[in-house]
Amino acid sequence: MTRHEEAQGPKHARDLTRRKVIALGAGAVAAAGVGGAFAAGAFADEAGGAGGSASGAAEACYKLTSETTEGPYYIDADKIRQDITEDKEGIPLTLRIKVVDAETCKPLSGAAVDVWHCDALGIYSGYESMSTGGGGGAPTGAPTGAPSGPPPSGAPSGGGGGHEEPTDDERYLRGTWKTDRSGFVTFKTIFPGWYRGRCVHIHTKVHVDGAWTDGGYEGGHTCHTGQFFFAEEAVLAAAEVAPYSTNTTERTTLTEDTIYDQSGTTGGLLKLTYNKKDIAKGVLATITVGVDPDATHDGTEDAVQPGTPATASAPAG
Structure with a gap:
């Protein structure tokens, strides 16, 4: 049974084991290395097993990265690929992740890393x-205060990680890839947009103790479920660029978000490198993720962030 087929099954089946994945053809894998200047450099570094300076390779050790809810829109590793862009328009984003054992500080090689996020208008494949995206006009200034009123029909709500079954066969802006011998994995994608109730973010999972086969990755367990976040300065700059500039959905800021725990890198805040005068040329986002490879965190246990009241209710997306 393929991973996509299993994603349609009962939720308890998703939680019992890491499902088998089906890899794309060689042509799709080769395409993963194609991209702008940021992407080319990042992929070259990964291929050589070096180039860790952007992700803090000089650090002596790392803290455990915050766990978060899985959210309702996870599809278990339906695409084994580094280039997850497909035909989606947006600012080119190279996402470079280093995964390490937070206790031993050693890189985790051969781990399977999932990433998924919405498009420029807040839509999930x-x-x-x-999904709750928006469009049709330019936004009016930066948001002030928390969003008010009920979310529109179909918006994610509640603080749990309740999974929703897919409603269509689209799979853009989703992918899974293997960490190299230095713990690095790189994805080519676009800068995410936003939807009501959440700040701009990318979801991620790290799976270990499984096996990479000719068919993909199977077995093992999920040792980390988290989210990556973007500094407000970059989000405001991106909002001036089409198609983000057509998104009229009310935006939640980083400090207003109830999933991000405000702890910086430990909470998933990305280090962003881009031309401050022209963000449209592309963004390089890097982060070191500290995990406990012996733990199981599948993101369905209603994770509560440090500093967040246990009674807080947050959109689950």
């Missing part, structure tokens, strides 16, 4: 009819 696989859930287009349920």
Whole structure:
């Protein structure tokens, strides 16, 4: 059974084991190295097993990265690829992640890393009819204060990680890839947009103790479920660029978000490198993720961030 087929099954089946994945053809893998200047440099570094300076390779040790809810829109490693862009328009983003054992500080090689996020208008593939994007006009200034009023129909709500079954066959802006011998994995994608109730973010999972085969990755367990976040300065700059500039959905800021725990890198805040005068040329986002490879964190246990009241209710996306 393929991973996509299993994603349609009962939720308890998703939680019992890491499902088998089906890899794309060689042509798709080769395409993963194609991209702008940021992407080319990042992929070259990974291929050589070096180039860790951007992700803090000089650090002596790392803290455990915050766990978060999985959210409702996870599809378990449906695409084994580094280039997850497909035909989606947006600012080119190279996401470079280093995964380390937070206790031993050693890189985790051969781990399977999932990433998924919405497009420039807040739409998730696989859930287009349920997502809450926006468009049709330019936004009016930076948001002030928390969003008010009920979310529009179909918006994610509540603080749990309740999974929703996919409503369509689209799979853009989703992918899984293997960490190299230095713990690095690189994805080519676009800068995410936003939807009501959440700041700009990318979801991620790290799976260990499984096996990479000719068919993909199977077995093992999920040792980390988290989210990556973007500094407000970059989000405001991106909001001036099409198609983000057509997104009229009310935006939640980084400090207003109830999933981000405000702890910086430990909470998933990315280090962003881009031309401050022209963000449209592309962004390099890097982070070191500290995990406990012996733990299981599948993101369905209603994770509560440090500093967040246990009674807080947050959009689950």
